[in-house]
Amino acid sequence: MNMLDKMIGAVAPGWAERRAAARAEAARHEAVKNVLSGYGKGYGRHGASQTKKSMVMWQTPVGDADADIHQNLTELRARARDLHMGSDIVAAAHKGLRTNIVGTGLRLKPAFDSEFLKLSKSQEKKLRDSIYREWSMWAETTKCDAAGLNDFYELQSLAFLSTLMSGDVFGLLPMLPRKHSVYDLRINLIEADRCDTPPNVALENPDRVQSGVEVDGDGMVIAYHFSNQHPGSDKVSVSPNDWVRVEKYGALTGRLNVIHLFEAERPGQRRGIPVIAPIIESLKQLNQYTEAELMAAVISAMYTVFVKSPAEEDDGMYGMEEPETENQYQEPIPGTGGDNIKMGRGAIVYLDPGEDVEFANPTRPNPDYVAFVNALLRQIAAALELPFEILTKQFTSSYSASRGALLEAWKMYRMRRSWLAKSFCQPIYEEWFVEAVTKGRIDAPGIFDDPAIFHAYTRAEWHGPSQGLLDPTKEVDAAVTRIAYNFSTAERETAELTGGSWEQNIEQRAYEKARLADLGLDSAGAQNVSPKDEMDPDEVNPAEEGGEEQNAKENQN
Structure with a gap:
């Protein structure tokens, strides 16, 4: 209040109050004007508008990853799994992604750095053969599974499908010695629901532990909290959950204890969401509409x-x-x-x-x-990042359109395949490699002396099934051209076209050619020598015998 207002207030208090009220009203109008002018600039006139009729009722609160994602995960998982079990299109989408990305499994191809490790050709071949032999003995049997049910390639498929449905999955890597097993490393897959914040931890340290994932002061994940049983199990009502805190890395060895397989969409996000989360509502309504149409068709x-x-x-009285x-x-x-x-x-x-x-x-x-x-x-x-033709398995367009749809889908397939290889396959391979070396099954001198040497030994490539060929002749010719002009390699093209190994192919082809030569056959399987040259001198050719008889008859005539 200025000096003039004080003087007026002393002489005419009512007038002073009216002046103050008028001043407050003018200030309010000015504030509203400023706000409206702000809303009318830049995005305030479009996506952030608060005055347009189409936008005025769209009031969305701002939340972090915890508020927007973690607090809604339980409902999202339940609905996504329900749609997987009851909606044909969701089951087709999940299994189609699993089949094309994982298929029969991503296969190991050792890619150790021979030059850095100073390995000779003979040492390089010996190491590669040793890795293939030992890895197949562990990965291609159910001995790698803690439950003893799946081999490594089936575990890939299970982990990927669980990630699609639940948003994430966990893989523990315990050392469990068992009879008749050379290696002790096991893979124990745990469903997403079993990783959650224990009640006491939620009260003591809610900021550090969210949805069962614990971080340190810098935001780095250091541990996970798992319950001994699924929260949806019938056993929960009988016996309460026991919680176990598992450190991500071993305190003494630094080896990886927990693999957390999920795709993050926001900084600060610690848990994954089901792949169909953005379209759950549309999928449910489509499912209901389909059921209604089916029932109407049945009724009709x-x-x-x-x-x-x-x-x-009273008709019964008359005998009716x-x-x-x-x-x-x-x-x-x-x-x-x-x-x-x-x-x-x-x-x-x-x-x-x-x-x-x-x-x-x-x-x-x-x-x-x-x-x-x-x-x-x-x-x-x-x-879902899928072309319509791929989702519905309807290739009714031209060759160019179908090929375009496949190429577009394979952009996403390769991205997810690379993610699965880096997040799941490679960490497990490195842990297995450590055990193979410590048990003397693989010779890798100096592997623990320097992280660079460890990385050089454990480098690997992971190849999955090929995308298939719409026109094999054209696509093989294109692959040959890329190799000829050094745009690609024979190893990569072999993996892309057939999913096989170029190294193993040429070794097998060398054996086949040598075997054909031993049998006197050319590469097409035909004999290099004529049958007449191979006949016994005392043996008579039936064709020639018949010809001589015919000649004799003609001479008689």
Whole structure:
């Protein structure tokens, strides 16, 4: 309040109050004007507008990864799994991704740095053969699985599918010695629900532990908290959960204890979300719409006759029996006591006098059903980074369009395949390599002396099944051209086209050519020498024998 207002207040208090109120109103109008002018600039006129009718009711609170993701994970997982079990399109999407990205499993190809390790050609071959031999003995049997059910390649498939459904999956790497097993390393896959924050930890340290993932002061993940049983198990009501804190890296050895397989979308995100999370609502409504259309089509296919009798209550006095109201061929609807009437295939139902049945005409099949569903599936496919043709397995377009769809899909397949190899396969391979060296199964001098040497020994490539060939001749010719002009390598092209190993192929081909030569055959399988040269001198050729007889007859004639 300035000096003038004080003087006016002393002489005319009412006037002073009106001046103050007017000043406050002017300040409010100025503030509103400033706010509106701010909303009318830049994004305030578009996506951030608070005044447009189409946007004014769109009020979205701002939350961090914990508020937006972690607090909703339980519901997201339950709904995603329910759709996987009950929706054909979701099951097709999940399993299609699993089949194309993982397939029969990502296969190991050792890529150790021979130059850095100063290995001779003979040493390089010996090391490679040793790795292949020892790795297959562990990875291609169920001995690598803590549960003893799957081999390493089946575990890849299970881990990837679980990540799609639940958002993430955990792999523990315990050392469990067992009979008749050379290696002690095991892979123990744990479903996402079992990693959660224990009740006491949630009260003591809520900032450091979120959704079962513990970080240090710098935000680095240092441990995970697991329950001994699934929260949805029936055993939970009988025995309470026991919680175990597992450090991500061993305190003494620094070896990896826990693999956390998930794809992050935001900084600070510690848990993954199901791949269908953004489209759960659309998928559920599509599923309900499909069920409604199916039921309407079934009802329209029913042929049921309803017979209404005009008989009165006293008709029985004149020898007319009351019509039977129960249809012996119709089963009662469960839970209704048998009083309800349901339609059947070629059924006849008698009704009591005065009763009537009316049905709305379902007009099925709906002529717009296919077009509407396909339009919705295109949006769902786009959200999953899949072409419509791949999602629905409908290749009805031209060769160019189908090839374009496959190439677009394989961009995503390769990205996820690389992610799976780096996040799951490679860490496990490195832990196995350490055990193989410490047990003397693989000779790798100096591997523990320097991290660079360790990295040089454990470098590897992981190749999965090929994408298939729409036109084998064209695509093989293109691969040969890329190799000829050094745009690619024979090893890479072999993996892309067939999923095999170029090194193993040439060794096998060398054996096959040597074997063909031993048998006197050329590369096409034909004999290099004529059959006449190989015949026994005392043996008579039937063809020649027949020819001599024919010549003798002709001479006689």
